[in-house]
Amino acid sequence: MHAPRPLTSRKAGALSGTIRVPGDKSISHRALMFGGLALGETRITGLLEGEDVLATAAAMRAMGATVTRDGDGQWRVTGVGVGGLSEPDAPLDLGNAGTATRLLMGLIAAHPFTAFMTGDASLRSRPMARVTVPLEQMGARFVTRSKGRLPLAVIGTATPTPISYTLPVASAQVKSAVLLAGLNTPGETSVIEPEPTRDHTENMLRHFGATVRVDETPEGRKATLVGQPVLKAADVVVPGDPSSAAFPVVAGCIVPGSDIIVAGVGLNPLRAGVFASLRDMGASIDEVNPRVEGGEPVADLRVRYAPLHGAEIPAHRAPSMIDEYLVLAMAAACASGRTILRGLSELRVKESDRLAAIAEGLTACGAIVTVAGDDCIIDGTGTPPKGGVTIGAKLDHRIAMSYLILGAVTEQPIRIDDAAPVDTSFPGFADLMNSLGLKIAAEA
Numbered sequence: 453m454h455a456p457r458p459l460t461s462r463k464a465g466a467l468s469g470t471i472r473v474p475g476d477k478s479i480s481h482r483a484l485m486f487g488g489l490a491l492g493e494t495r496i497t498g499l500l501e502g503e504d505v506l507a508t509a510a511a512m513r514a515m516g517a518t519v520t521r522d523g524d525g526q527w528r529v530t531g532v533g534v535g536g537l538s539e540p541d542a543p544l545d546l547g548n549a550g551t552a553t554r555l556l557m558g559l560i561a562a563h564p565f566t567a568f569m570t571g572d573a574s575l576r577s578r579p580m581a582r583v584t585v586p587l588e589q590m591g592a593r594f595v596t597r598s599k600g601r602l603p604l605a606v607i608g609t610a611t612p613t614p615i616s617y618t619l620p621v622a623s624a625q626v627k628s629a630v631l632l633a634g635l636n637t638p639g640e641t642s643v644i645e646p647e648p649t650r651d652h653t654e655n656m657l658r659h660f661g662a663t664v665r666v667d668e669t670p671e672g673r674k675a676t677l678v679g680q681p682v683l684k685a686a687d688v689v690v691p692g693d694p695s696s697a698a699f700p701v702v703a704g705c706i707v708p709g710s711d712i713i714v715a716g717v718g719l720n721p722l723r724a725g726v727f728a729s730l731r732d733m734g735a736s737i738d739e740v741n742p743r744v745e746g747g748e749p750v751a752d753l754r755v756r757y758a759p760l761h762g763a764e765i766p767a768h769r770a771p772s773m774i775d776e777y778l779v780l781a782m783a784a785a786c787a788s789g790r791t792i793l794r795g796l797s798e799l800r801v802k803e804s805d806r807l808a809a810i811a812e813g814l815t816a817c818g819a820i821v822t823v824a825g826d827d828c829i830i831d832g833t834g835t836p837p838k839g840g841v842t843i844g845a846k847l848d849h850r851i852a853m854s855y856l857i858l859g860a861v862t863e864q865p866i867r868i869d870d871a872a873p874v875d876t877s878f879p880g881f882a883d884l885m886n887s888l889g890l891k892i893a894a895e896a
């Protein structure tokens with residue numbers, strides 16, 4: 453347990469300036485894991501130094517990789533070779549990090565040792581059966597708490613068998629867990645996904661020398677990994693995280709008169725759904741200086757305030773903006789007319805039940821919100837909700853950041869009971885937002 457760190461956000465004037473958000477969390481986790489398996493030294497530039505990623509670094513060290521940080525912020529990882537991880541001599545504590553937990557479960561599953569995993573109260577409530585089911589098909593065994601929850605033990609296998617697995621839910625974490633187990637498995641391991649999810653695992657495994665084929669099949673997108681590759685160290689440049697960029701971008705969209713630039717944002721099409729959705733609502737977001745960095749499309753986003761209107765956001769877009777619904781809902785609450793967010797079932801199993809966090813938090817702020825099955829309907833009046841409430845962050849960084857952004861336009865301030873979880877993905881959030889003109893402070 454940590455001491456709660458409340459923060460309050462007050463109404464701000466027009467935002468201006470240029471900022472750069474921290475590195476992409478998904479890419480940072482993978483760079484540490486793959487560097488930790490590769491032969492030679494991998495240098496990582498722009499690694500996200502958030503608690504989730506530091507948990508991955510610690511876990512890889514505990515299993516034999518060498519992970520260090522230079523004074524200039526560059527990270528170096530010397531790997532152990534595919535299949536070369538060693539048994540950690542203490543439980544791995546993954547804190548708040550679902551991605552770290554599920555991907556590492558995959559890696560460990562195909563090693564002949566046992567590892568214990570735990571995390572904070574949020575992580576201990578999240579479903580892990582979605583990963584244990586396919587990994588058991590490959591030969592690993594698990595001892596978990598009821599409903600497949602942490603703490604758990606992964607009993608890895610010396611003789612993993614390859615599988616072809618169709619994802620029952622759209623999840624890059626499940627896809628990646630199976631593919632990472634496939635690394636130390638002879639033969640070909642495939643994952644078929646009915647809805648495409650972020651493809652950083654496929655792209656980065658290729659960058660480290662593995663063979664990964666991607667085919668469009670009648671059942672969906674099929675990624676196939678050829679097992680037991682020799683992974684070779686490869687430098688990684690981490691782009692700015694689009695999921696983090698979404699917070700200042702929404703701020704620029706809702707605070708009248710704003711004109712800001714968020715520089716160096718990763719715009720992988722399987723991640724950029726929130727920007728498309730904001731544009732559907734009338735937002736002015738221009739991609740300036742588009743380029744490719746570290747194999748990912750990147751641009752500077754210029755955001756100019758424009759009045760937003762409601763829009764229907766289709767369910768098939770969910771995987772490309774799964775972590776951005778909370779902050780998009782803040783924008784919808786400031787828009788005029790009805791916004792319908794469809795297909796949100798996966799929001800219920802994130803760091804908290806984010807569908808409930810949208811409905812309860814926005815309603816408390818004075819907005820009109822209805823949940824119908826897996827859809828969320830927000831009826832905007834064109835005037836921001838009035839605010840004047842304390843929102844419980846529930847160990848969920850994205851709840852805290854989203855409501856702090858909304859507080860920039862509500863008549864009354866919005867207080868977050870504990871903003872400490874923000875450090876899991878976006879260290880320095882409040883100072884960076886304040887450099888644009890937001891008014892986020894520790895004292896109410």
Ligand SMILES: O=C(O)C1=C[C@@H](OP(=O)(O)O)[C@@H](O)[C@H](O)C1
Nearest residue numbers: 478551622623624625626774775
């Ligand atoms: O693979 C990844 O890096 C991630 C996948 C997503 O989770 P799911 O796979 O559970 O949708 C996302 O919510 C998470 O923040 C990062």
Ligand SMILES: C=C(OP(=O)(O)O)C(=O)O
Nearest residue numbers: 548549550551552775802
């Ligand atoms: C869902 C998230 O992360 P994770 O699943 O890695 O905890 C997130 O960052 O919003």
